[in-house]
Amino acid sequence: MKVLVPVKRVIDYNIKPRVKADGSGVETAGVKMSINPFDEIAVEEAVRLKEKGVATEIVAVSIGEAKAQDTLRTAMAMGADRSILVETDVVTEPLAVAKVLKALVEKEKPDLIILGKQAIDDDMNATGQMLAGLLDRPQATFASKVDVADGAVTVTREIDGGLQTIKLALPAIITTDLRLNEPRYASLPNIMKARKKPMEKITPADLGVDMTPRLSVISVAEPPERKAGIKLDSASELVSRLRNEAKVI
Amino acid sequence: MTVLVYLDHEGGAIRQASRSAITAAAKLGDVDVLVTGADAAGAAKAAAAIPGVKKVIQVADSTGNSELAEPVAALLADLAGGYTHILAASSASAKNALPRAAALLDVQPIPDIVAINDADTFVRPIYAGSALATVKSADAKKIITVRASSFDPAPAEGGSAVIEEVALPAGPGGSTFISTELSKSERPELESARVVVSGGRGMQNEENFKLLNPLADKLGAAIGASRAAVDAGFVPNEYQVGQTGKIVAPELYIALGISGAIQHLAGMKDSKVIVAVNKDPEAPIFQVADYGIVGDLFTILPQLEAELDKAG
Numbered sequence: 258m259k260v261l262v263p264v265k266r267v268i269d270y271n272i273k274p275r276v277k278a279d280g281s282g283v284e285t286a287g288v289k290m291s292i293n294p295f296d297e298i299a300v301e302e303a304v305r306l307k308e309k310g311v312a313t314e315i316v317a318v319s320i321g322e323a324k325a326q327d328t329l330r331t332a333m334a335m336g337a338d339r340s341i342l343v344e345t346d347v348v349t350e351p352l353a354v355a356k357v358l359k360a361l362v363e364k365e366k367p368d369l370i371i372l373g374k375q376a377i378d379d380d381m382n383a384t385g386q387m388l389a390g391l392l393d394r395p396q397a398t399f400a401s402k403v404d405v406a407d408g409a410v411t412v413t414r415e416i417d418g419g420l421q422t423i424k425l426a427l428p429a430i431i432t433t434d435l436r437l438n439e440p441r442y443a444s445l446p447n448i449m450k451a452r453k454k455p456m457e458k459i460t461p462a463d464l465g466v467d468m469t470p471r472l473s474v475i476s477v478a479e480p481p482e483r484k485a486g487i488k489l490d491s492a493s494e495l496v497s498r499l500r501n502e503a504k505v506i
Numbered sequence: 507m508t509v510l511v512y513l514d515h516e517g518g519a520i521r522q523a524s525r526s527a528i529t530a531a532a533k534l535g536d537v538d539v540l541v542t543g544a545d546a547a548g549a550a551k552a553a554a555a556i557p558g559v560k561k562v563i564q565v566a567d568s569t570g571n572s573e574l575a576e577p578v579a580a581l582l583a584d585l586a587g588g589y590t591h592i593l594a595a596s597s598a599s600a601k602n603a604l605p606r607a608a609a610l611l612d613v614q615p616i617p618d619i620v621a622i623n624d625a626d627t628f629v630r631p632i633y634a635g636s637a638l639a640t641v642k643s644a645d646a647k648k649i650i651t652v653r654a655s656s657f658d659p660a661p662a663e664g665g666s667a668v669i670e671e672v673a674l675p676a677g678p679g680g681s682t683f684i685s686t687e688l689s690k691s692e693r694p695e696l697e698s699a700r701v702v703v704s705g706g707r708g709m710q711n712e713e714n715f716k717l718l719n720p721l722a723d724k725l726g727a728a729i730g731a732s733r734a735a736v737d738a739g740f741v742p743n744e745y746q747v748g749q750t751g752k753i754v755a756p757e758l759y760i761a762l763g764i765s766g767a768i769q770h771l772a773g774m775k776d777s778k779v780i781v782a783v784n785k786d787p788e789a790p791i792f793q794v795a796d797y798g799i800v801g802d803l804f805t806i807l808p809q810l811e812a813e814l815d816k817a818g
Contacts, residue, residue: 483775
């Protein structure tokens, strides 16, 4: 069984993003970049499927600027067998990314596509669902448990107020939620090995996809700052302030 | 312009977050709403009573298929012809189905909006709320989810919309619904609670986390948690407040043993009053808290309960 895992290069989740002075976006120059955390969980799930003997090949894909190859190397160091870089300098919107992925799925014919539920930069939470829609294949978003057996995958999903279990015929699309697994750290020997794993480089035009964004960014601004309040010495003072000053209890 | 709002409902009542989405939709044009599911008839009656709603589209379904993205997205795409915008509250079900419908319509969705500038221009948080982007859509139709805490909920009573019945247009297409397990709770829902009591890594373990129950009982509060507490297994993921969990904006938010990581702050910084208890005086949570106490939460928690018991 072949698994395709799309990964995105984003500002590292430990870094506080800074809005550019001209309000055109968020500063990425000179900022530490990493694999999107939800995509890391997707890679880990694929690697576990391979370790269980369910998956036979894992192909990582990234759509973005040339440096996204670092992210693909990370995925390969974790256990992906090979990778495809679809190089573009255009802002990557979920609709365009889903179209690129659809073209790759038609070429690679994976049985399972595992994506992160959302990228932590644009917070869109859309690409997996859109890919499933374009391919007219079943989807299971926000997965916290994945079981593949007999040409189908049973997925437990995180929904509001609880969990839902659904079963999908393969090929299918899954998006990962936080608690699906805890991704491994790539070992140094595996990082070295990943350097020799194959990476194919293509462009959206090679796949016949127009990347032109549908959303134009008018401005990006800092959110209104919340001011720090006061430190109190006791629970009694706190309760008194909540009752008499803030009047919320 | 006419706008379609896909509603979430439970036990025949329309969720408060969906009523906020109706308020957002009313800024754009006339409002029709869609309810699906086994108890769609009851929910349709409730929806028809919301002031400002013109028409309720009711899709009764007892198969569980309306819990799946595939038929719901097909339904939304079928209905889309009559609408300029399709909206929903940013719930798990909307996030599941709306982007799929958008793909079928060749539209780039606009998730989690916090403000509407005009029919094409919207404000939405990016980078876990570290920045606000104003974006203008070039698509003919807009598919939008709404951050409920940014719009006041429409009233539940006072309207009288017409109800129209429609069938689910498509089968589940390779997906089979198996089961839903909802966690039972006597407490208010996190996203609509007036008071939220949240615990973080400082709660130390699952057993200690339960110490928040009496405080929450006294305040009629929902219980939340930071991602660190969820990752450590103290509580299930549905408790999580933050960018990757629930976004809340209660009257009072009490953070106990929560350091205040960016991703947590993104989920609660719009609360009216924030209280933080943490033993680390440098914890970032104090930068957003109106009232802070530096100290051991296991000492302060019982004191707080005792003070609340005193006649106010």
